[in-house]
Amino acid sequence: MLYIKCPYCGLRAQKEFSYGGDATVKRPNINEEVSSEDWDNFVYMRKSPRGKHVELWQHIAGCRQWIKVQRDTATHEIFQTAKVTEEIR
C-alpha cells in the first residue's frame, strides 16, 4: 500500500485516496473552438510511461482535495506531491 503525502494533511495511507489519472493533460478551454484532433487527444490519448509520471489523486477520505503526485509507475516510488495549483517539474 502506497504512502502518499497529502500537501494539506501529511502522510496518509493509499486507502484514503482515489486515483485520478494523468495530471499532465490539460482540458481545452471552455467556449473555445477546438479541433477534433486536439479534443480526441484530450479525451483518449494517454502516454503510459514507465518511470516518472505526474498523476492526480483525490484525498477522498480526508480533505477531498485533488493533488498532484509524481510517482514511478514501475517501482511506485513517490518523488514529490503538490497542490494542483503548484508545478511539479
Next chain:
Amino acid sequence: MSQPFRLNKEGLINRNKKISFTFNGKKLFGYEGDTIASALIANGIHLVGRSFKYHRPRGFFGAGVEEPNAKLQVEFNGHSEPNVNATEMELVEGLSATSQNCWPSVNFDIGAINNFLKMFFPAGFYYKTFMWPKSFWYKIYEPFIRKAAGLGVASIEKDKERYEHKFEYCDLLVTGSGPSGLASAYAAAKNGAKVILAEDKPRFGGTLLTDDVSIDNLSGKDWAEKIITELKSMPNVTVKNRSQVFGYYDHNMLVMFERVSDHLEKKSKFTPRQRLWYIRAKETILSTGSIERPIVFGNNDTPGIFLSAAAKEYMKVYGVLVGKKPLIFTNNDSAYETALEFKKNNVEPIILDTREEHSSELIDEAKSKGIDIRFSHGVIVANGYKKVKSAKIGKLNKDKNSFEKIETVDCDCICVSGFWTPSVHLASQSGNKLKYEEKIDAFIPDKKKQHETSVGAANGSFTLEESLKHGFENGSNLSAKITETKTEISIPNVNEKKYGAHDKFWCMPLPKNENPKRFVDFQNDVSVSDIEIALREGYRSIEHVKRYTTLGMATDQGRTSNLNGLQLVSNIENKIVPEVGHTTFRPPFTPITIGTIVGREVGMEYMPTRKTPMHEWHEKNNAVFVDAGAWKRPRYYKEGNETLFEASKREAKNVRENVGICDVTTLGKIDIKGPDAAEFLNRVYTNAWMKLPIGKARYGLMLREDGIVMDDGTTTRISENHYHMTTTTAQAANVLSHLEYYLQIVWPELNVNVVSTTEQWAGAAIAGPKSRDMLSKLYPDLDVSNDALPFMGYKEVEFFGVPSRIFRISFSGELAYEINVKSDHGMFMWEKMMEVGKEFGNQPYGTEALSTLRIEMGHVAGPELDGRTIPSDVSLNGLVSKKKDFIGKNSLGREAFNVESRQKIVGLIPIDRKSSIPEGSHIVQDQNAKLPNPKLGHVSSSCWSVENNNPFSLAIMKDGKNMIGKKFFAVSPLKNKSIEVEVISSHYVDPEGKRVRS
C-alpha cells in the same frame, strides 16, 4: 504412557504440564511447549503423511517453517484446519491431528500404487496425459486428480473465531529475534526509537537457543533472555512472539501475522484467534536467519531423515531424540554440532563427511570425543519404507562421481546438512535484486530498494560475532538517523566455534544399475530425474522449469529445494547458478488463514450499513430491504403472504390510483453555493442553467468528457447564489468528486463551493393523483394549486413546526412532490404523512414499485445510463443545448455517435401479453439462428405495467426508432427463455407527460 524418545532433562518444555492429544485416533501426550511434531517424535511416531504425487510415506524433515512434509489436518479449540505445519503448531489440550492425502489410512494408502507406477508419472505427466479428449477435463480428469492429490480439507462450517487487523507505525521493525535481530532491536531501543521486534516462533532467541555459544560469559539462551527482558521493559519497544512478518510491500509497508491464541486452552470472549498487523516502518531490519539446505540422495524422503539442525533443535528445545542410531551426513562443519549433541546425550552417531580428511575446531572436538567420522563419504540410498532402517553408504572417488567402496550400515535416522541458505524472501519482496554469493553458494540481498537492511545469517554472515556486530551497528545507525540520539553500546565478547569451509556438493551420484528416487522438492514430489526430463525437453528458463516440474511451487515455497534445483540445472546446463537465476519470492512467506486476511470485515461488518432516518418504521412495517450501495432501501412492504411481484404491483397501482409515499433519502444531495454557481452548472449540465429563476427546479443531464451520460437529476435554485443538486443514489460519490475535479483543477477561477448534504436531509416522495389533496392537508396554510406550486416549483414552508422544503418533481410520472426535512425530523415527517394520508388511501411503496412506475413511463435510470449511452440513445437529446459549451459536448459530434442506425431506447411488449421478459435478454431477429446469433440490442429494464396489466420492458436497440411495430425475440440463455416481442415506444404510459403537470 512412556515417551521412548524423550530425554530426561534437556529442553525448554514445561515438564510439569502434560497435554493429551490424539494422532490418527491414537491417544498420546506431550508437554506444554511441544509442537505436534516434537510430541509425536517423542512418542516414536515418524510416519505422518503421504506424498503429493506418489503417496510415498513421509515423516518430519525440519523443525519449523522449512518443513515440507508434515502437513496435518488439525482439530482444536472447536475448529478444523487443513495443511497445518506439525513442526510449527503448538500442542494444546484435546488437539486432534490426522494425516492428509492418504486413504484409507496413512499406514495403508491405496494411492501408494502410484509409487510403483512412477515411471508413468514423469514431469509434465498431467500436461501430457490429460489433454485429450478435451471434454474429459472438467468431468473426469480434474475431479479425479484433485481427489488423489489434495492436501487437507477446508472446513465448511462457519468460522466462529474472531480475527483482527491492526495498523501500526514504528521507526524500526526487526523481523526475527536471533542474535542479529536482538542486537539491532536493542541498539535502536537504546537510541529511543520506536521499535517492533517480531519473532515467528513461540520462543525468542533463534539460533541462540540451540547453538553452543556464549556472549559476555552467558550462554546464548541466557543472553537472549536478558536482552528480551530488558526490551520488554522499555516503553518504546513492542516485542511479539508467534508473529511472522510475511510480506514486504510498497513504501515500507510490512504485514505481520500474529497467532494470538491458537496455543491457549482457554481465552476470553473477545480475544482474537489471529491478528494481521499492517506495519509502516521507517526502517526495517531483516534478521530472518537462514535455513539448512539438504543434500540429495536416494530415497532421501524416507521417514527418519531430518535436517541436521532440526535434529539438534529437537534435542535442545524439546528434549527429544529423532533417533538412537543416527547417521550424520554433511558437507560442512555445522552438522558436527548435532553429532556432539547426540554424543552428549549418550547416543553414538556416525558422521559421513563428503569432504576429504581435514581438520577444524569442530572436527577435532568430534574426534577427541571418539565420534566415528568417515571422510569422503556419503549416503547413497536410504533403506526402509515407512522408516529408515539402514543406509547404503559409499566412499566417493576424487571427482565425486562414483564410489570406491559401498557398504550398508544400520541406522534409525539420517541427519543431513548441505550448508545454509539465507532467508531472503522479505528482501526480495521489497524489490531488492538478489546477488549470488560464491562464498556461501546462495543468494543474498544486493542494493537496497526500500528502507530494508539485512543482517546476520539473512545477509550471509554465519558467525555469531559478525551477526551481533552488524546487528548492533545497523540498529544503532539506522535509528540514530531518526531519533537523532546515539547511545554508545559496547559489543559483547563472543565465544563460538570456528567453522571450516563447506564442500560445494549437493547431489549424490548413483551406482550403476540403481535408480532410486532422489527428491529435490519433497512437498511436490519433484525428483532429480524430473528436472533432467524438463531440461531434456527443452525447458531452459528456471521459471519454466519450475512450472513444468512444480519445483518449489508447494506451500513451503521450496525453502529446502530451490537452491538444490538451481544447482542441478546449472550442473546439467554447465552454467553457473547466478546465470540460471532464481524464481520469484512472493508473499505470504508461509500460508496464513483466510480469516486473518478478512479480519473483522465479515457479516454486518463487511461494509458500513447506511440507514435512512425512517429505517425503523420500514422495519416495523414489514419492509423487505434491498441493498443500494451501502444503503438499505425498502424494496416492498409485505402484506400477509404477498410475494414481491404481488406487493410491488399493489403498491404501484395505488400510486397510479390514489397516492403513495416513498423514502427517497438515499438520493445524492449536493449543496452548491457561490456567485459563479449558475455558470458552473451551465458547464456541468448539457442544458441551459443561466436563466433558472429562484424557487424553481430543473431536470439536468451531465456527461463525461467522452460524451457518455454520467448522471441525471434535478437541481433547484434556493436563492440567488445557492443551489440544491440531486444525483442518483449510485452516482452520488462520483458526481461530487467530478464537481470537485472541475472546480479545483479545470476552472479554479469559478467561485463556487460544493458539499455533500445527502445525510443532512431526509426525503419522502408523495406521488399519485391524490397527492395534491394530501399535500394540502400536510400544509394547511399553503396554496398548493397548480398556479401557486406548478411542476418544477419549489417552496420552503414549515411542516408541522419544522423547517421543510417542497420540490414539485416526479420520478413516477404522476403528480408528485418531494419533501425534505432535516434528518432528525425524518421519522416525524414520515409518521405524520402516514397519519394524514390515511383518508386518501396512502400506502408506502418500495423501490420495486418505484421501478415499475418509472419504467412504464419510459424514464431512464441506471440500467439505461450504463456508461455506454449518449443522450440521444435514451431520447434525452432535447436536453442537449446547441448554443453553449459543456462537459463532453465536443465528443457528441463524433461520427459513431451520429450514425442513423445507432442504438436507441425503445419499449417492448410480449406478443402473448403474458410472459415477462428477463432483464439482460438479447434481442435477436431469429431465435433459431446459428450461433453467434447477431444481437440487435438488449433488454435494460422490465416490469409488469400496472397501467396496462401486461409485461413491459425498456430496451436499447440498434436503429430502435425504425424498429417500432416490428417483431423480434428476446432471448435469455441464462433463464432459458425466448419470448416473442413487439417493439413500441419507450413511453408506454402518459407519453405527453400530462400527469406531472396536472
